[in-house]
Amino acid sequence: MTVFILRRFVTLIATLAGASLIIFLVLDALPGNAAEMLMGADSSPEALHAMTIKLGLDQPLIVRYLRWIGGLLIGDMGTSYSYGTPVAELIAERLVLTIPLAVMAMLLTVVLALSAGVYTAANHNKMGDVGVMALTQFGIAIPNFWFAILLILLFSVKLQWLSAGGFAGWDEGIVSGVRSLLLPAISLAAVQAAILARVTRSAVLEVLRDDFVRTARAKGLTRRQVLWGHVLRNAMIPVMTVMGMQFANLLAGTIVIENVFYLPGLGRLIFQSIANRDLIVVRNCVMLLAAMVVIVNFVVDVLYAAIDPRIKASEL
Amino acid sequence: MNGVQPTAAMPFDAPPPEAAVPSKPGRSGRGVLQRALRHRSFMIGGVLTLLVISAALLSTIWTPWPAYEIDLAHKLNPPSAMHWLGTDVLGRDIVSLLLVGARTSILVGVIAVGIGLLAGASLGLIAAARKGWIEELIMRLGDFTFAFPALLSAIMLAAVAGAGMVTSIAAIGIFQIPIFLRITRGSANAIWAREFVLAARVAGKGKFRITIEHVLPNILSILIVQATIQFALAILAEAALSYLGLGTQPPQPSWGRMLNDAQSLLFQSPLLAVYPGLAIATAVLGLNLLGDGLRDLFDPRLSRER
Numbered sequence: 001m002t003v004f005i006l007r008r009f010v011t012l013i014a015t016l017a018g019a020s021l022i023i024f025l026v027l028d029a030l031p032g033n034a035a036e037m038l039m040g041a042d043s044s045p046e047a048l049h050a051m052t053i054k055l056g057l058d059q060p061l062i063v064r065y066l067r068w069i070g071g072l073l074i075g076d077m078g079t080s081y082s083y084g085t086p087v088a089e090l091i092a093e094r095l096v097l098t099i100p101l102a103v104m105a106m107l108l109t110v111v112l113a114l115s116a117g118v119y120t121a122a123n124h125n126k127m128g129d130v131g132v133m134a135l136t137q138f139g140i141a142i143p144n145f146w147f148a149i150l151l152i153l154l155f156s157v158k159l160q161w162l163s164a165g166g167f168a169g170w171d172e173g174i175v176s177g178v179r180s181l182l183l184p185a186i187s188l189a190a191v192q193a194a195i196l197a198r199v200t201r202s203a204v205l206e207v208l209r210d211d212f213v214r215t216a217r218a219k220g221l222t223r224r225q226v227l228w229g230h231v232l233r234n235a236m237i238p239v240m241t242v243m244g245m246q247f248a249n250l251l252a253g254t255i256v257i258e259n260v261f262y263l264p265g266l267g268r269l270i271f272q273s274i275a276n277r278d279l280i281v282v283r284n285c286v287m288l289l290a291a292m293v294v295i296v297n298f299v300v301d302v303l304y305a306a307i308d309p310r311i312k313a314s315e316l
Numbered sequence: 317m318n319g320v321q322p323t324a325a326m327p328f329d330a331p332p333p334e335a336a337v338p339s340k341p342g343r344s345g346r347g348v349l350q351r352a353l354r355h356r357s358f359m360i361g362g363v364l365t366l367l368v369i370s371a372a373l374l375s376t377i378w379t380p381w382p383a384y385e386i387d388l389a390h391k392l393n394p395p396s397a398m399h400w401l402g403t404d405v406l407g408r409d410i411v412s413l414l415l416v417g418a419r420t421s422i423l424v425g426v427i428a429v430g431i432g433l434l435a436g437a438s439l440g441l442i443a444a445a446r447k448g449w450i451e452e453l454i455m456r457l458g459d460f461t462f463a464f465p466a467l468l469s470a471i472m473l474a475a476v477a478g479a480g481m482v483t484s485i486a487a488i489g490i491f492q493i494p495i496f497l498r499i500t501r502g503s504a505n506a507i508w509a510r511e512f513v514l515a516a517r518v519a520g521k522g523k524f525r526i527t528i529e530h531v532l533p534n535i536l537s538i539l540i541v542q543a544t545i546q547f548a549l550a551i552l553a554e555a556a557l558s559y560l561g562l563g564t565q566p567p568q569p570s571w572g573r574m575l576n577d578a579q580s581l582l583f584q585s586p587l588l589a590v591y592p593g594l595a596i597a598t599a600v601l602g603l604n605l606l607g608d609g610l611r612d613l614f615d616p617r618l619s620r621e622r
Contacts, residue, residue: 011459018460026472141548141601143555143572146593149579153586164582252465256556260579271560274475282475286468293465 004305012298019290020072024065027283055081068283077284082276087284090269097167098258098265101181101188102250108189109196109246114232114239116193117200122227124205132197139194144253148187148260155183165261184261188253192246199242203235210234237304244300248293255289351613358609364602368595372418381409383416384567392585401591404574405581410588413569414595420481420570421599424563425550427485432492433543439493440500441531444508445523455501458494466491466553474562484563488553492546499542503535537614541607548603555596571596 052058056067071077077087116136120129156164167180207213208231216226255267262268266285273281352358375383380400387407395402401410439458443451464472470487477483507513508531516526557563558572566573571592578588 014456015459018456019464022460022464023472027476137601137604138597141597141604143552143559143593143596143600145556145559146575146589146596149575149582149589149593153582153589157582157586249465252467255467255471256560259560270471274471279475282471286472289468290464 005302008298008301012294015294016291019294020069020287021065023283023287023290024068027279027286028061028064072284072287078280080273080278080281082273082278082281087281090281091266091285091288094264094266094269096170097181097263098251098254098267100177101184101254101258101263101265102247104178104181104185105188105192105250105253106243106247108185109192109250110243112189112193113196113200116197117239118204118227118232120197120201121204121208122223129201133201136194136197139191142191144187144191145256145260147190148184148257151183151187152260165263167261167263180261180263184254184257184263187260188250188257192250192253196239196242196246200235200239203238204231207231207234241300241304244296244303248296251289251292348613352609355609355612357605358613361602361605361607361609364598365606368418368599368602369422371415372422375412375415375419379409379412379415381412383408383412383569385409392581392588395587402585402587404588405577408569410591413574414571414591416569417571417574417592417595418599420558420564420568421551421554421596424481424485424488424554425547428488428550428554429492429543429546431485431489432496432546433539436493436496437500437539440497441504441527443497443501444504444531445527451501454497458497461490461494464491467556470553470557470562479562479565481564481568484554484557487557488550491553492550495546496539496542499538500535503538504531507531507534537610541611541614544603544607544610548600548607551596551599551603 056064059067068078075088077091079085080087080090083090116132120132123129152164155162162179162183168176170177204227213226213231216230217223221229254265255270257263258265258267259271266289270282270285273279273285385408387403389407390399390403391405391407393399393403393407399409399411401414403409404413439454443454466488469490470484473483473487504527513526513530516530521529554563554570555572555575558570559576560572561576564570564573574592575589578585578592581588
């Protein structure tokens with residue numbers, strides 16, 4: 001177990017290092033001169049030169065890379081060209097929206113998916129099962145940003161219950177904040193829930209065939225007790241693996257959904273920075289998202305090994 | 317990190333690639349055809365996919381109106397005999413835009429999946445044939461690319477190279493490589509362990525010949541199924557990228573772009589936001605069902621619990 005975690009940890013560090021190198025090379029080395037990108041091709045050579053020195057672009061690649069990584073390790077991401085504020089502050093401000101959004105979406109996903117998955121498995125091949133499964137096929141086929149637009153059409157344009165976008169901030173109160181994030185969270189959750197419901201159903205059906213289920217019923221437990229107490233717990237291993245991966249997907253999905261609802265989160269920040277040619281912000285945001293994806297997967301792998309004693313370090 | 321991998325919208329209930337050992341081909345052609353015609357998701361998926369491909373092909377020779385023609389006098393017209401689904405904010409015919417949009421989606425999808433399939437499958441076959449440090453190196457490189465969902469790589473590419481169709485093709489294509497790499501390596505390894513491969517080795521065939529003559533034909537069905545499903549994901553990704561303005565650029569019509577344009581007109585012309593989404597959902601649903609159907613038909617043992 002310890003050996004397994006250690007090995008996975010070494011892989012984690014190597015992956016993070018590799019990812020940072022790719023991000024640095026693509027965003028910093030390829031375009032040639034970031035100063036020119038920032039100031040436009042028609043700026044004077046003197047101004048360009050001054051900017052190049054200001055950005056530290058006259059230094060060799062390796063020095064710039066190490067300086068970036070060294071900064072990251074102590075939480076210093078540099079200063080944004082367009083906002084003039086430290087990038088770390090900028091990102092922290094935006095995460096206040098993005099993290100709650102992703103967590104809300106994940107909670108919705110889990111509640112929807114587990115109930116749909118257990119319900120369909122318990123009613124295998126009956127009308128309800130077929131109906132819900134058909135629904136999940138549609139859920140998987142629908143782009144989340146289109147679903148978001150449809151929700152806006154229904155709840156904001158037709159019924160006028162919720163606003164079509166924007167976020168006033170948490171200072172306005174938790175209720176108002178959650179209301180602004182409700183439609184975005186639902187649109188993120190719908191697709192993920194469709195996928196997770198199918199996984200849950202397969203896993204529960206698999207476990208239902210096990211001998212211990214029959215034993216539990218034979219010793220007098222009710223169907224409901226067996227289903228939620230015994231079966232679901234045993235089916236959770238594959239379900240949890242997928243849940244971990246989905247959290248990473250949700251984070252990436254927020255980039256699109258924040259743009260649909262004009263929410264000032266990390267996704268909007270990335271887009272505004274691309275428009276402003278603020279590559280230093282783009283670089284750190286992409287690194288942050290990539291790191292979250294990799295770290296969440298690491299945690300899932302470790303949890304997976306901790307929960308399932310059948311997984312031995314030798315098998316992985 | 318074996319088994320199912322995190323991807324933008326991968327159907328996670330698919331069997332893990334490593335578990336996918338194909339059966340030996342050799343069923344009678346007629347039996348397969350009969351089973352295909354009786355298979356519900358294969359038939360529905362096939363019809364929907366054919367519909368989208370026909371729309372794309374049709375758009376190369378005919379559209380009701382020129383898709384690029386701006387006609388401000390007739391902007392935001394409701395559906396009529398002249399414009400079946402109405403016109404957009406620039407007076408362009410919606411049906412024509414949808415048809416050309418199908419072409420854009422399919423073009424991006426085919427090239428991106430082609431890149432992923434060619435590069436991923438080749439690397440996967442090499443990894444399975446060579447083993448050792450070469451396999452390790454190839455698989456670790458695949459791990460890196462998994463840290464970048466298609467959206468993130470497109471954002472990076474767009475930030476340095478500018479947005480456009482090529483950017484989205486490259487981003488989606490690169491993102492597909494590790495998926496094909498894993499599935500190819502996993503199923504090729506299973507073939508390498510079979511007796512007939514051992515027999516071929518004893519008979520003195522080299523690794524390259526065995527890969528081409530025995531391994532590849534036996535994993536082809538798995539690759540075809542996966543390519544169908546990845547095609548659906550590519551269409552979703554293309555739509556998302558062009559919706560965000562990172563992919564296909566105007567005036568080239570694309571479904572994602574149409575949704576973006578429609579969003580600012582939700583109060584005036586809500587239907588404009590419905591059609592392109594329906595088109596995307598039709599294409600993706602069709603390809604997903606087709607992929608499921610093909611999986612069942614190629615190997616009933618792999619069919620999912622449904």
